[in-house]
Amino acid sequence: MKEGVKMNTIIVYYSKHHGNTKKLVDAITEKYGITAVDILNKEQAELEKADIIGIASGIYAGSFAKPLLKYLSRNLPEGKRVFFISTSAGPKPGYEKSIRALTDGKSCEYIGSYSCKGFNTFGPTKLFGGTAKGHPTDEEINGAVSFFSGLLQK
Ligand SMILES: Cc1cc2nc3c(=O)[nH]c(=O)nc-3n(C[C@H](O)[C@H](O)[C@H](O)COP(=O)(O)O)c2cc1C
Numbered sequence: 001m002k003e004g005v006k007m008n009t010i011i012v013y014y015s016k017h018h019g020n021t022k023k024l025v026d027a028i029t030e031k032y033g034i035t036a037v038d039i040l041n042k043e044q045a046e047l048e049k050a051d052i053i054g055i056a057s058g059i060y061a062g063s064f065a066k067p068l069l070k071y072l073s074r075n076l077p078e079g080k081r082v083f084f085i086s087t088s089a090g091p092k093p094g095y096e097k098s099i100r101a102l103t104d105g106k107s108c109e110y111i112g113s114y115s116c117k118g119f120n121t122f123g124p125t126k127l128f129g130g131t132a133k134g135h136p137t138d139e140e141i142n143g144a145v146s147f148f149s150g151l152l153q154k
Helices: 020-032 066-075 093-105 123-128 138-152
Strands: 009-014 035-038 052-060 081-088 109-117
Touching (some): 009 020, 009 066, 020 052, 020 081, 020 138, 052 093, 066 093, 081 093, 081 138, 093 109, 109 138
Parallel strands (some): 052 081
């Protein structure tokens, strides 16, 4: 384990549009040597063994990715400590509603969340070269790493 991580953390993620969310996840896993599981590519996670589970997703139609929610509704064990990471064209607190309802429904303890902008070319926005260009920035990616590091100190 790098950087003295004692807790067993797994991050499950879904990052389909431009790999924006994956950039945050990769930065955390590279620094801390923890496991990340790509739900889009049907990787399997041993969530039962984790103390902390990170849930990371791009925002699609105002929600964490539906396939990720489906996966977690089947596979997220009860009572885990959970945190959320997301990227979207324009982050809003309401985007966490569906995932929070799911984790609360499994008696998981919410320990925090991090969100930032992610480059978007969905629908007509691509005609103008997309929105949130250049995001996540290096600063935003480092922000995700600092967020995770803060969680470990709690
Ligand atoms: C189908 C689709 C729907 C989207 N819906 C929203 C949305 O409701 N709100 C928003 O702020 N961004 C929305 N976006 C933009 C994405 O959230 C943003 O580009 C995000 O960083 C994508 O993450 P990813 O590259 O990890 O998949 C949408 C993008 C796509 C492709």
